[in-house]
Amino acid sequence: MKRLASVVLSLLFFFGTIFPVNAIEGKVYEVPVDMMHQSEKPDKYSMGNEAINHTAIVKEVDGRYEYKLQYKPLHFMDIDGQITNLFVYSDHDAKIKYEVIGSNIQNGEFTKEYTFKRDNKDDRVWVAVWVDAMDEIAGEGVGSGEQDAYLLFHWDEAKEINLKEDKGKVQKQREKKVNEVPTKDIxxxxxxxxxxxxxxxxxxxxxxxxxxxxxxxxxxxxxxxxxxxxxxxxxxxxxxxxxxxxxxxxxxxxxxxxxxxxxxxxxxxxxxxxxxxxxxxxxxxxxxxxxxxxxxxxxxx
Structure with missing residues (x-):
């Protein structure tokens, strides 16, 4: 009997190694988010705030939290720009950061998606961004226009969702809407x-x-x-x-x-x-x- 139990455990270990168990996924949230200015003044937004999808998707995975952010091209000072690189600080005071690899998407006007993991439901995440137009203005090559900012997650307004039920509705954007929509172009x-x-x-x-x-x-x-x-x-x-x-x-x-x-x-x-x-x-x-x-x-x- 002991020998049989030993064989079963060995087989479980063998197949578990070849066919790893899927990551344990928990709750999924829609979390309102803003990109704030590095000065940390209240209600002072970063330039990138106009490009971000103001609804982030945060998912519990293996006891950690996976954050998904989407960005669209931005327009400022009559210049068109695109966020090309995103870095997340693991220690902002010590200036320790890592690059988040983005992927090309097509979700309406949003064309870039970045995914990173954190240990907690963080209210504030410090980031650094590269914008091609800012690099061009700085004039010293790629990354020369780098700017710090922080992502402010409004967990008090977060909503738990079911991805299967809400398919196609997950990436809702909290954009300010025009007060009146004309019936005919002006x-x-x-x-x-x-x-x-x-x-x-x-x-x-x-x-x-x-x-x-x-x-x-x-x-x-x-x-x-x-x-x-x-x-x-x-x-x-x-x-x-x-x-x-x-x-x-x-x-x-x-x-x-x-x-x-x-x-x-x-x-x-x-x-x-x-x-x-x-x-x-x-x-x-x-x-x-x-x-x-x-x-x-x-x-x-």
Missing amino acids: TIEVNGKIVNVDVPPYIKNNRTMVPLRFISEELGLEVDWNKDNREVTIGIGDPKLVLTTGENTIMKNDGVKMEIDVESEIINGRTFVPIRAIAEIFNCKVGWNDETRTVSIENNK
């Missing part, structure tokens, strides 16, 4: 000529919002974007305006602060501003044809 005319805008304008609180690039290209105004302060500066000399993303005021260079109906905002990595408020300050005449949904701008510059 047309913009400048000095009687129809202008093609690369990203469609939209209506918010009865105001037409246009991408920042439109201001510089079609109205001939110099535009500067300060990502640290999330400020847009329009114009040089007099007049000159400063808008802060998320605030419904415009600061003029003469120190006068103007209140506007709707604040500028960032959607899918693009900054949108209220065209009428800005155009009129620069002495442009703005009209609206409700029947044809057309914004007409007369720029005398």
Whole structure:
């Protein structure tokens, strides 16, 4: 009997070695996530926050936690960029980090997925990112534009999911949505000529919002974007305006602060501003044809 038991145990060990037991998987969570600025100031986001899928998938595997993050191409300062490399710090203070190998995916606008493991349900994970456009600006080769940031996981808002039941719905994105969706595209005319805008304008609180690039290209105004302060500066000399993303005021260079109906905002990595408020300050005449949904701008510059 002992000999038989010994043989059985040997066989179990043999087959268990050749055919390893599957990893023990536990719960799966959808966890809201933001990429925050390295300064650690509250509500100050990293540039990469506009590129991340704001719903991470975290899965328990063999007593550890597997984090899956997705990224899309980003757009800043009228430059298109792509996160090319992601590093995770095992010790941020000691600057010890390891590279996470990404994979190409096609989940809507998201094209990159990175997976890494942690021992715990971490609220904060320090990372370093390489962005090709930032490397080009830095001008010293690949990785020269490296920036630190930290991933802030909102576990208090996490939701346990069943991957089989929620197939196709797992990667929900908590993007800010446009307040009103027009039934017909908005047309913009400048000095009687129809202008093609690369990203469609939209209506918010009865105001037409246009991408920042439109201001510089079609109205001939110099535009500067300060990502640290999330400020847009329009114009040089007099007049000159400063808008802060998320605030419904415009600061003029003469120190006068103007209140506007709707604040500028960032959607899918693009900054949108209220065209009428800005155009009129620069002495442009703005009209609206409700029947044809057309914004007409007369720029005398």
